[in-house]
Amino acid sequence: MSAPSAETLARLRSLVAAPEFVRDPSSRETRTINEVFTGEPLAEMMIGTSADIDAAAERAGVAQREWAARPVAERARILGKFGVLVHENREFLLDVVQAETGKARSSALEEVLDVSMTASYYAKLAPKELGRKSAKGMIPVLTKTEINHLPKGIVGVISPWNYPLTLAVSDAIPAMIAGNAIVLKPDSQTPFSALAAAELLYRAGVPRDLFAVVPGPGREIGTAILDNSDYLMFTGSTATGRKLAAQAGERLINFSAELGGKNPMVVTADADVDEVAEIATRAMFSNAGQLCISIERVYVERAIADKLEKALVRRIGEMKVGPGYEFDKEMGSLISADQFSTVQKHVDDAVAKGARVLVGGKARPDLGPLFFEPTLLADVPEEAECFAGETFGPLVSLYPVDSVDEAIEKANDTEYGLNASVFAGSDEKGVEIARRIHAGTVNVGEGYVAAWGSYGAPMGGMGVSGVGRRHGVDGLLKYTEAQTVATQRLMHLGGPDFMDSQKWNTTLGSLAGTLRFLPGR
Structure with a gap:
């Protein structure tokens, strides 16, 4: 249809x-x-x-x-x-x-x-x-x-x-x-x-x-x-x-x-490359990348960088892109001429400054007026607009790193802090890495869905990625005003009638010291 x-x-x-x-x-x-x-x-x-x-x-x-x-x-x-x-x-x-x-x-x-x-x-x-x-x-x-x-x-x-x-x-x-x-x-x-x-x-x-x-x-x-x-x-x-x-x-x-967000993914040398490629493709290109929590940067340990690059190129190249009101397409269109222009500009700028297009990189007017291929870049220099700036489209950059520590450092080298993703050889290792990433939500073994769909947990951004939280x-x-109603009974704080002021205040001081040691105080 x-x-x-x-x-x-x-x-x-x-x-x-x-x-x-x-x-x-x-x-x-x-x-x-x-x-x-x-x-x-x-x-x-x-x-x-x-x-x-x-x-x-x-x-x-x-x-x-x-x-x-x-x-x-x-x-x-x-x-x-x-x-x-x-x-x-x-x-x-x-x-x-x-x-x-x-x-x-x-x-x-x-x-x-x-x-x-x-x-x-x-x-x-x-x-x-x-x-x-x-x-x-x-x-x-x-x-x-x-x-x-x-x-x-x-x-x-x-x-x-x-x-x-x-x-x-x-x-x-x-x-x-x-x-x-x-x-x-x-x-x-x-x-x-x-x-x-x-x-x-x-x-x-x-x-x-x-x-x-x-x-x-x-x-x-x-x-x-x-x-x-x-x-x-x-x-x-x-x-x-x-x-x-x-x-x-x-x-x-x-x-x-x-x-906004410039969301990173960290992939360690012992991660399952084929699994990463499958899940990452959805994490990068859901809604054509027009998603605040989608992945735009991938940091992979150098030992598996070539393998991951090939797996991503293959999987992204297989994506079913096009119009349609059935579930047979994986990625649709950009929404407007402005978004289309931003994506094209970021790709052209990066390539002009030395980046390589690994897959994609072109408009697809044969599919519709605002279609752009899912695109993966390598060798993106720091001066490129898409290096640190949010594209908000189907454009992702791949960066090999020498260690997990370097990957975390680069993932955190941003003013944003909305979402992140970690793939490692074990869940325990992934969680350990996740706790070191400066982002409001971090998904281990997923791109964004696991954290977003955890309705009992808060979701929101750090840095310039947001204020406050939704969910949970x-x-x-947050949509309420907390009100305290306190009722003093039997005796007010001025003391009982049968006790003079000096004696009452001495008693009150001693009572305050005792109350400090009661459970829950």
């Missing part, structure tokens, strides 16, 4: 007919959203404005207060039902994601599975973690202390084009279960994935005003979202993340971001 089905197109275009943010469709400018494989128009999307964000936030604030009053278990049940609906509608969602991004169906499936599994995980976790908890009081028996987790209010989400379903919704799921409302700005190139998710959220029972999707240009509505939010979640470039962080700081609201308890509680 080389195009979305008629049923998919009809359902997709119905999302345009009455988007929630539009109150006067006749006065709107529109943007043409193209099917990436062919460049042909899919549909027209109305463009949101800062006034739309203001209105959506006002409605969301009202909806949030009612939503937060519901029991956590009820909110969790609704989002759990959403996860089931995502699974049941996966074929439609796969079509929409592919049409907007041009990625292979297997890469689109990663998104659908991620959203469904995230909803299931937090639906089970949240009632326990958000429940009222007891804490040790100042004075045993006399002081009763409890901890509550209150919602922030309105959470602004600014999501990118590369994973337009999972990055629009997976962060919103724990935020909503925690009692918040969402105002979402999807990337202007990929609004339909977010709108398709919204349709399923409403069917699951999420109030329409609680989850508002407003597509539009970041320069106008991105700032409006921040101005209307009590918390901001952003996924995108490091440059934009810096600007938003500064603006969030001015407003003194919390901010979380997953940003961290990814839930």
Whole structure:
């Protein structure tokens, strides 16, 4: 199948007919959203404005207060039902994601599975973690202390084009279960994935005003979202993340971001070369390398460097690249002319400065307007743009090293710290190496899926790769304000009426010394 089905197109275009943010469709400018494989128009999307964000936030604030009053278990049940609906509608969602991004169906499936599994995980976790908890009081028996987790209010989400379903919704799921409302700005190139998710959220029972999707240009509505939010979640470039962080700081609201990466892979001399080549190919070229956590640098011990080079060249050369809405392709298209231009520029620049193309390196207009071959380079000099700068495309560099220590040193020689991968002769050795790599997630025997799919563990970046974490308890509680309620009973700290001040303070001082030695203090 080389195009979305008629049923998919009809359902997709119905999302345009009455988007929630539009109150006067006749006065709107529109943007043409193209099917990436062919460049042909899919549909027209109305463009949101800062006034739309203001209105959506006002409605969301009202909806949030009612939503937060519901029991956590009820909110969790609704989002759990959403996860089931995502699974049941996966074929439609796969079509929409592919049409907007041009990625292979297997890469689109990663998104659908991620959203469904995230909803299931937090639906089970949240009632326990958000429940009222007891804490040790100042004075045993006399002081009763409890901890509550209150919602922030309105959470602004600014999501990118590369994973337009999972990055629009997976962060919103724990935020909503925690009692918040969402105002979402999807990337202007990929609004339909977010709108398709919204349709399923409403069917699951999420109030329409609680989850508002407003597509539009970041320069106008991105700032409006921040101005209307009590918390901001952003996924995108490091440059934009810096600007938003500064603006969030001015407003003194919390901010979380997953940003860029120049992710390394370390391969030791006792690793299984064929296994590395198989797994690394997916780790490098999933979604045509347009993935924050994909691998762009490979450091391999010199003893097996030639063998790994040959294995990678063979496996990459065998990759099935092309358009299609079936699972028979391993890599699809780049999403835009800008991304295509960046990849071509990085390849040309590296080659002009002395790099060798081991495999790939060329555009494939015969497959579609934005296809570029999966590319592996060697001898990339430090002055090449792709040496230290993120390409965010199907371009990877291979570097032989003399030792594991050198590989780790070079892997850490970057301002980024998002994801990394290690292949070694044993799991124990791989974990030992992983613990020395400066990255928020490190996969041993895998590229990125193992850490990303470990929903119970935090995921995020070090250095300029991010602030805060998604997934795990961290990814839930960050959307709450921790509140302590302490009740002093029987006797206040001024002392009992029958004891004078000097005697009471002496007693209090002695009591404080005793309390230091009680268990748990």
